[in-house]
Amino acid sequence: MSKAAKIERRWRQGASKDVSEADMLLVLEANGFRMRRDRGNHWLAEHRLLAEHPQFGLSGPVGRVKINCHYRGQAGKVHPAAVKDVLRALDWIRSVEGETE
Secondary structure, three states: OOHHHHHHHHHHOOOOOOEEHHHHHHHHHHOOOEEEEOOOOEEEEEEHHHOOOOOOEOOOOOEEEEEEOEEOOEEOEEOHHHHHHHHHHHHHHHHHHHHHO
16 A cells, blocks of 8 residues: 555544645655646646536636645644645545446
8 A cells, every 4th residue: 555545544544634745745746646736835736637626616627625734823734724725635536437337
């Protein structure tokens, strides 16, 4: 099991507080997201299979999850709501991948 898979498993077991920015980026990269920073302490993670998602879909060929990395005044700590959003996005991506196989 890869390090990213172990981190994701911990999140699914409820460890969504005190998530580091580095762990979040590792999981996103391992799952095929393209990331870029906005002007603040947020990452914008885009994936083509999120295009049709009701919450994360955009009017283009990709969908996007916004990740706040400044939780409770600590730079580099991911907001627990962002962890839940990423898990929701990963579930959607995996369900869409399952439909296309």
